[in-house]
Amino acid sequence: MSDAILATRGLSRRFGGLMAVGDVALELHTGRLHAVLGPNGAGKTTLINLVSGDLPASAGSIHYKGEDITRYSPDRRSRIGIGRSYQKTNIFPGFTAFENCRLAAQSRAPRVLHVFADAAAYRPVCQAAERALDAAGLAARGDRVASTLSHGEQRQLEIAMVLATAPEVLLLDEPLAGMGAEEAQRMVALLKSLAREHAILLVEHDMDAVFAVADVITVMVNGQVLESGAPAQIHASPAVRRAYLGEDDTRDAAAAGATGSRKGP
Amino acid sequence: MALLAALALLALFPFAGTTFYTELVTKVMILAIFALSLDVLVGYTGLVSFGHAAFYGVGAYALGLLAPKYEAANLWLTLPAALAFAALSALVVGAFVVRVKGIYFIMVTLAFAQMFYFVFHDTKFGRGSDGISMNFKPVAAIGGFTPFDLANATHVYYFVLAAMLLVFVFLRVLLNSAFGRALQGIRSNEHRMRSLGYPVYWYKLASFTLAGALAGLAGYLSALQFGFVNPELLSWHQSGNVLLMLILGGTGSLYGAVAGAFVFVALQEIFSSVTTHWQLLLGGTIILLVIFLPGGLASLGGLFKRTVVGDPDDE
Numbered sequence: 001m002s003d004a005i006l007a008t009r010g011l012s013r014r015f016g017g018l019m020a021v022g023d024v025a026l027e028l029h030t031g032r033l034h035a036v037l038g039p040n041g042a043g044k045t046t047l048i049n050l051v052s053g054d055l056p057a058s059a060g061s062i063h064y065k066g067e068d069i070t071r072y073s074p075d076r077r078s079r080i081g082i083g084r085s086y087q088k089t090n091i092f093p094g095f096t097a098f099e100n101c102r103l104a105a106q107s108r109a110p111r112v113l114h115v116f117a118d119a120a121a122y123r124p125v126c127q128a129a130e131r132a133l134d135a136a137g138l139a140a141r142g143d144r145v146a147s148t149l150s151h152g153e154q155r156q157l158e159i160a161m162v163l164a165t166a167p168e169v170l171l172l173d174e175p176l177a178g179m180g181a182e183e184a185q186r187m188v189a190l191l192k193s194l195a196r197e198h199a200i201l202l203v204e205h206d207m208d209a210v211f212a213v214a215d216v217i218t219v220m221v222n223g224q225v226l227e228s229g230a231p232a233q234i235h236a237s238p239a240v241r242r243a244y245l246g247e248d249d250t251r252d253a254a255a256a257g258a259t260g261s262r263k264g265p
Numbered sequence: 266m267a268l269l270a271a272l273a274l275l276a277l278f279p280f281a282g283t284t285f286y287t288e289l290v291t292k293v294m295i296l297a298i299f300a301l302s303l304d305v306l307v308g309y310t311g312l313v314s315f316g317h318a319a320f321y322g323v324g325a326y327a328l329g330l331l332a333p334k335y336e337a338a339n340l341w342l343t344l345p346a347a348l349a350f351a352a353l354s355a356l357v358v359g360a361f362v363v364r365v366k367g368i369y370f371i372m373v374t375l376a377f378a379q380m381f382y383f384v385f386h387d388t389k390f391g392r393g394s395d396g397i398s399m400n401f402k403p404v405a406a407i408g409g410f411t412p413f414d415l416a417n418a419t420h421v422y423y424f425v426l427a428a429m430l431l432v433f434v435f436l437r438v439l440l441n442s443a444f445g446r447a448l449q450g451i452r453s454n455e456h457r458m459r460s461l462g463y464p465v466y467w468y469k470l471a472s473f474t475l476a477g478a479l480a481g482l483a484g485y486l487s488a489l490q491f492g493f494v495n496p497e498l499l500s501w502h503q504s505g506n507v508l509l510m511l512i513l514g515g516t517g518s519l520y521g522a523v524a525g526a527f528v529f530v531a532l533q534e535i536f537s538s539v540t541t542h543w544q545l546l547l548g549g550t551i552i553l554l555v556i557f558l559p560g561g562l563a564s565l566g567g568l569f570k571r572t573v574v575g576d577p578d579d580e
Contacts, residue, residue, distance in 0.1 A: 052460065054460070073459075073464075074459050074460050075458075075459045075460070075461075075462050075463055075464050075465065076462075076464075078459075078460060078461055078462030079462040084460060086457075086460075090454065090456065090457050090460075091454070091457065092450055092453040092454050092457065093453070093454075094453055095450075095453065099446075102446075103446060103447070103450045103458075103461070104461045106443055106446070106447065107461045107462035107463055108462070109443075110443060110444075110447070110463075111442075111443040111444075112443060112444045112447075112468075112471070113444075114442055114443060114444075115438070115439050115442045115444055115445075116438055116439075116442065117442055117443070118438075118441045118442065119441060119442055119443040119445070119446045120441070122443070125443075161457075161461065165461055165462060
């Protein structure tokens with residue numbers, strides 16, 4: 001608890017009579033990747049929306065570096081170091097990939113009063129944008145208008161934009177959604193390298209990827225945490241198998257089922 | 266090239282045209298400033314305001330109300346005051362309206378503009394529906410020195426031309442600054458801007474205030490040119506007309522805003538000289554333009570490039 005950079009307690013979100021997320025407690029630590037698994041409708045994206053501030057919580061609290069941020073606006077959470085990416089690509093389609101990242105990086109150095117200075121000539125922000133593009137594997141695509149990038153590249157841009165804001169906590173909502181095998185492999189490698197210096201909350205359907213990168217896995221069903229622990233523990237858990245992986249207890253079957261549920265483009 | 270030609274044409278125009286045309290083009294350039302100010306909101310921040318005439322009117326009334334009865338007002342005192350009043354009005358209105366989005370934004374800006382209209386129309390403070398006639402044109406005196414004469418139509422023409430160019434260049438630079446690019450990000454994807462850490466509300470409010478101040482400048486110049494103000498300056502027709510100028514010219518382009526103002530008034534003049542039912546023709550022309558040239562006049566350049574020159578790289 002004490003060394004967690006971000007911790008939720010009793011976090012809940014109700015939509016009318018539906019408890020989309022109920023009483024979720026989880027902790028994120030720098031250097032660790034915490035994955036959230038669960039079938040569709042388990043409340044995984046809602047959970048990310050609660051932590052990022054896109055949705056207000058109905059109950060419970062979120063603490064970041066000891067500070068209660070439950071009532072903070074999404075932009076304020078971003079400014080203190082919590083960055084998120086979206087499941088549905090959420091970029092500036094008419095801008096170049098570079099400008100997408102430059103704008104993201106600019107949020108750390110807003111310089112609103114420099115109204116006579118060309119923003120594209122401000123080196124520190126441009127360099128941060130270039131680094132982010134490079135980290136996400138898009139260094140060669142900076143000049144392309146974002147809407148003309150391939151689906152996989154737009155997913156990479158989605159991550160690059162978050163990285164450009166230099167966050168300490170990363171909330172990643174299905175970064176692999178709709179990616180081809182090769183792109184997915186590259187993204188998994190990126191996730192591994194990011195996990196070294198960031199605290200990551202990853203929601204992902206691709207079970208192979210999750211077991212390959214996660215340090216901790218939380219399994220959610222119907223908005224509740226079913227089980228949370230190390231990958232080996234989750235894999236061995238009878239409750240998880242019953243509720244999510246199916247009665248069949250071979251890992252191959254589980255992995256095959258998960259690959260089948262990976263969302264297409 | 267075309268730009269320099271247009272600029273030269275504007276600079277030399279008073280030597281060629283009659284006073285009537287000099288005054289007409291002066292009026293158009295004032296409307297161009299008004300359209301430029303609205304373009305900041307509509308074309309660069311994504312806020313479609315249907316009440317922008319309120320700030321145009323506040324700028325105009327500032328001169329009307331500040332001008333002393335028996336002597337000339339001073340340009341250098343009343344102009345900054347008009348800008349400040351317009352900016353302050355926009356700041357107060359903006360604090361309420363920039364929270365809302367889409368069609369609701371259109372409706373609340375219209376509602377606020379109607380409130381402003383009736384304040385000037387129905388109160389003693391605004392002197393009612395007749396408005397205010399100024400007995401003297403403002404003077405541009407600094408100490409004992411008067412660099413130009415605001416009672417002279419040609420001098421007013423050049424003063425307004427300079428103001429328009431200044432606004433144009435200022436916006437051009439501003440829109441490339443960090444602040445300007447953030448506004449364009451908000452127009453493109455407000456949700457993502459918030460998620461990237463931008464306090465979107467304050468950016469929109471700043472944009473609304475700036476646009477209001479520039480509209481106030483246009484209103485002030487209009488009052489200066491014609492020597493009187495009345496509530497019609499703040500009417501919703503006025504808000505609608507400037508929106509039409511932008512649509513004609515193409516939103517999100519500073520050239521488009523200026524071109525839209527020129528074409529709008531030109532169409533008005535041409536059609537009204539042909540028939541008393543000119544509004545029908547004007548409306549029809551606008552409908553046709555929207556159908557066949559949805560990007561406005563500003564998109565003609567790109568269209569020409571793609572079809573005649575053949576530049577596939579252009580988005």
